[in-house]
Amino acid sequence: MYTSARRLAFNSTYARIRSFCEIKTAVKKSIKDEQINSANKTFGxxxxxxxxxxxxxxxxxxxxxxxxxxxxxxxxxxxxxxxxxxxxxxxxxxxxxxxxxxxxxxxxxxxxxxxxxxxxxxxxxxxxxxxxxxxxxxxxxxxxxxxxxxxxxxxxxxxxxxxxxxxxxxxxxxxxxxxxxxxxxxxxxxxxxxxxxxxxxxxxxxxxxxxxxxxxxxxxxxxxxxxxxxxxxxxxxxxxRLFKSPAEVALMQRSCDIASEAIADTISNSKSGICESQIFAKVDYETRARGAEFLAYPPVVAGGDRATIIHYINNNQIVKNNELVLMDAGCEYHGYASDITRTWPINGKFTKEQREVYEVVLDAQKELIDFCGTFPTLDALFEKMCLLLGKNLQKSKLIGIQPSDQYLMKAAYQLCPHHVSHYLGMDVHDTPLISRNINIQPGMVITVEPGIYITHSNKTIAKEYHGIGIRIEDDVLITENGPVVLSRRCPKHIEEIESLKR
Ligand SMILES: [Mn+2]
Structure with a gap:
């Protein structure tokens, strides 16, 4: 048998600084220890x-x-x-x-x-x-x-x-x-x-x-x-780490399944008058109860206009009737993260304005996922997001007619000041040393997360839309045969979300 002490002895450099006698004693002792302890080894x-x-x-x-x-x-x-x-x-x-x-x-x-x-x-x-x-x-x-x-x-x-x-x-x-x-x-x-x-x-x-x-x-x-x-x-x-092995894909699929189911449960369990902290507690519980170790990051649970604060994590305000909740939450499952955002009406029914903005974001998000099938760079995906959001905003008359695509993209960027995607894996913002300017390839997992945030100080969009913040985020595995949405079990269409609360 090949004992660890023998390996130690043959380790080229380390061996040189030890005397022969020391090594011999170490080998003998280790073999003896191993015979005695093999039945009750301990592991951390x-x-x-x-x-x-x-x-x-x-x-x-x-x-x-x-x-x-x-x-x-x-x-x-x-x-x-x-x-x-x-x-x-x-x-x-x-x-x-x-x-x-x-x-x-x-x-x-x-x-x-x-x-x-x-x-x-x-x-x-x-x-x-x-x-x-x-x-x-x-x-x-x-x-x-x-x-x-x-x-x-x-x-x-x-x-x-x-x-x-x-x-x-x-x-x-x-x-x-x-x-x-x-x-x-x-x-x-x-x-x-x-x-x-x-x-x-x-x-x-x-x-x-x-x-x-x-x-x-x-x-x-x-x-x-x-x-x-x-x-x-x-x-x-x-x-x-950028390219996931089959075992890693399986772990990430499970991490996304757990978070998706937990978020769906959390949506159907929420109601007007609830505190954001209770929603946080529910999603935390539901992920752990399904086998996750913990949430992968402090979740954003933002009711009402707090959703326009991108990194809102105070999660300590009451959600009032007719308000939306934006929740960005994911879990860590055996070392692999999920990262999902859903936005839903606390009382189960989108208002007209909420629905309009939601559709702008959802249509763009679905098109962006399809676009992943052309293996763009993440930065190209971001440009595409600005263009799609701009077009959708213009079509739904939320913004006026713009003179060119350039203007459209600029108008959209003002409403969505964050990037549309990052790599996902063991870390939430995975492999940050990899540029977002390389083409995505099969085996990578990325997020697709467009949003619209209309603050009260917005001067171009009508007042009744102020305070609406919406983001829809899915986790997507890139394959030869097209994008696979790992977080597909998490409802995102308006009818699905409304029916969760019936
Ligand atoms: Mn994300």
Missing amino acids: QPTFTTHPHIITSENEVTPLITKEEYSNRRHNFVEKLVQHVKNQSNENKRHLIVIPAATKQYMSDKIPYVFRQNSEYLYLTGCQEPDGCLIITINENLTSSSSTLFTRNKDPHAETWDGPRTYPEDAPDFFGVDNSLPISELENFISSYRKNKRNITLWYDFLNPVQNFTHKAVTDFLHNTASRTCDSPVRFVHEL
């Missing part, structure tokens, strides 16, 4: 043995994502980085890539916030525990790489309070990485690269530190190493 996250209702096969590290898929992600990540390096220069350099886990954050003494893993780390490892680190090393010829996962040290006291951890001796087998070490060895590991005085590129997102321990080790290394450069590896991860 759900496994097939401990949580068969969540992890349904032995190969899955996280729900639906197998050890092989994680290993392929690391492989593809290294390929991308190596390709980039080859394009840049012929210089022989070694590469050290450092991807930290997020750390636990506290709101006050010993009171933690809900933990959310660093998406890059989660994507490349599947490890859900805080305060670890992934290091991938690539040799000078760019021909081989090795992954080492640093996990938290054993700490019986802390584990009594916070639950079990995954130990370094179990991590290679469980996560499929080449080696694993306790996080306390991270500094030694990184600084060992200083000692052999060769050129090295450190890949680390220095400007966005997510964990102090790793950041300090990297900072020390950079201060004390002459022949090195530092660059962020995050864009290579984003390039991979």
Whole structure:
């Protein structure tokens, strides 16, 4: 059998700084420990043995994502980085890539916030525990790489309070990485690269530190190493995350199904006089009750004219009869986000003005989804939105006849000051390092979310429309055969919405 300690011994660089005796002792001890402990290993996250209702096969590290898929992600990540390096220069350099886990954050003494893993780390490892680190090393010829996962040290006291951890001796087998070490060895590991005085590129997102321990080790290394450069590896991860695998599509479909059903229930449950906070509580409950971990972001629950405040999240006002509610809510399901917006009349019946504006937005939204079948850029989708909204507003006489498309688009942009789309995936605003100026392609998931917000200070639209804010947002998977609306279970047509409340 291939024990973790043997892997440790063969890890090229780290081994050099340890004496032969130390390694031999470590190997012997590890084999003995493994024989004793194999029956009662502990893990810091759900496994097939401990949580068969969540992890349904032995190969899955996280729900639906197998050890092989994680290993392929690391492989593809290294390929991308190596390709980039080859394009840049012929210089022989070694590469050290450092991807930290997020750390636990506290709101006050010993009171933690809900933990959310660093998406890059989660994507490349599947490890859900805080305060670890992934290091991938690539040799000078760019021909081989090795992954080492640093996990938290054993700490019986802390584990009594916070639950079990995954130990370094179990991590290679469980996560499929080449080696694993306790996080306390991270500094030694990184600084060992200083000692052999060769050129090295450190890949680390220095400007966005997510964990102090790793950041300090990297900072020390950079201060004390002459022949090195530092660059962020995050864009290579984003390039991979942009395209969803079949398992990821299945997870996103479920995330969208859960949010869609929860929002439909929330709509039918709401009534005049309700507080926005109750609507928030209902959608939160309904997503969790269906298996989501939590809402993917603080939802916008905006009654009446508060809907014209794009990022309204106070959610503390009473919704009066005849008012609309705009709710932008989505959930996170095993690490994948949904992001849906619906707008509905609290009493179940659109007024004439509300209906007119709603139809302007809905018609545009449906056309925009169809337009996704031509694989436009997200920026082109935005221009299309301005044009469609402008035309619809003109047709319904909400705005006057405009002299040209240019004017139409400008008039629409004043009523919808936000972009129409972003990428969606593990993060709500997914892969932000990817430009919105590239053509969308099969495997990507994007949002389509036009809106119209008519504030009281609007000078071009008649007074009876003031205070109306409407957005309709769906999540769309791009495929060869056209766009697939993942949030299709969430009603959006006027009759559907009105009938929900009958
Ligand atoms: Mn969105």
